[in-house]
Amino acid sequence: MVIETTAPDITAVSSSVAHVKPTRGVVAFRVANTVLLTAITLITIYPFINLVAKAFSSESYIAAGKVNLVPRGFNLATLDYVVGDSMFWINYKNTVVYTVVGTAVAMALTTTYAYALSRPQLKGRGFFTGIALFTMFFSGGLIPNYILVVNILHMRNSIWAVVLPGAISVFNLLVMKSFFENFPAELEEAAQLDGMSTYGVFFRIVLPLSKAVIATMVLFYAVSIWNSWFSAFLYLDKKELFPVTVYLRNLIAAATNSPDAVGSTDAVQIGANIQSVTMLLTVLPIVCLYPFIQKYFVSGVMLGSVKG
């Protein structure tokens, strides 16, 4: 799992002691620090290793509590079983569709809003920013949202129920706004002198020069929609519309809450290998893209923090 990344590396502070001969206390601290950090890293990675091990183990070894680091009773039957379930692929495809559509909608709304808010000539900027900010600290709550989507907009069992309610993330909006605010004004002035309208400036100058921040925001939205399950769980009740996270949730719930599960000791283990395989297949795209995701997420979070 050692992935080469370009994540920021911050060693500036400790370099100030480089020329001082380390005392015994310092050496002891460094050793203890390395041991501690190694332990934290191993504890963090262990559940994933365990997941892989279970995915390829046979049921009997898992039920006997013998699977931890390596697969026992290695087999690919579970993988075959999960891959052979057509509902799994239908739901997987739904996740892809929801992620693509949701990200597109969210990006369209966030980019245009952030750009308008970043322009000093926009009268009422404070007000338009404020009404977005306020929603960060006070929200309508579960029930009114549910009534809105189901009773007023009649979006039950529609992709829009999954895709629309979360479309603008205020955090992402602020990140983009602060990026656009630092955009060199000369470029836009020059374009306007050449007779370009606001639309021309935005689509032909600002957007092409903002690829980095756009990539960051796309990843922010895409990862969050890929991972989300609750709005789909809440608003969809047709199996063939579920995203894969809900498929997985139902799998786990069925194993945990099956009628004979209560009190039965190995209830959770029923299908533990099936659960593990499904989890692995669900995180696979995220793990594959992880080097990019990590890099862009780190820069995005910092960009947001500059503005606070």
Add this chain to the structure above:
Amino acid sequence: MTVTDVKHAPAKQSKPVLAKPVERTWRQALRRDWRLYSFLVLPLIFLLVFRYVPMIGNVIAFRRFRPGGNPFGDEWVGFYYFRMFIHNEQFWNVFWNTVILGGLTLLIVFPLPIVLALLLNEVRARRFKKIVQTITYLPHFMSIVIVAGIVLQLTSVNGTVNQIIRALGGTAIPFMQEPGWFRSIYISSEAWQTVGWGTILYLAALTTIDDQLYEAARIDGAGRWRQTWHITLPGIRPTMMVLLILNIGSFMAVGFEKVLLLQNPIIYSTADVISTYLYRVGIQSSQFSYAAAIGLFESIIGLALVLSANFISRRLVGAGLW
């Protein structure tokens, strides 16, 4: 967009010189910048419909809602539903569960990234540091469904935790069927999931501390601990305060989705929180008005907590969200 950019970013925050905000009337502004205002139309409609309509929708907490009737309720009933939950013993059970779980999260999970950031900051081997960071960030990107699935597997009777207990000669514990264990499990999984990612902002803040301060402290004979205490910690205090205020703001909402995925009826006595309770009575039992009243109560406490935390922080340390 690397750390170096971020370091210099505050310096170039001077506003672009494009068009000094001349005082214009709305009519002039709209005529001159109508294209810019057209960008606002869809986002504002979105905010209005999906953020502000639900806020207004909270009136059903004061009105009787009938399925199929008016979505904003049929008749006024005043504080009927508020009195109903205030006199409900089960509500107080979930209320205190929420406070305890939220309090434990703040007390235990919130400081961990600070400690980890300080430890990481002392690491000299760049490669080792990168590996630690890469791996500890990973859980942040996992779906909450997967996190819950992993937790349920690890704590199951044949899971790793019980394998260790058995190896040490103990007897297996059915963790998810014993209410006494829920809080420890929830807090541990929170720590596992958030500690690495939480270090990012602290690590960034640490790079902004002036090296000369350490130099001066060393000349004055301050050891490593005193340097950490008197220079490093004050240096990251604004970041700490901002994150603390944000955390206090989400105090009442305590990881709703995760609790919902982890809980089961056997452990409701500790594992049921306000948000999961209102989900059950509201969505599953269709008592919309009653659940909306609880939700409104929760949101108002959340807002009050953020506002007071921000106020106190500004008074005490001069740093806040706004």
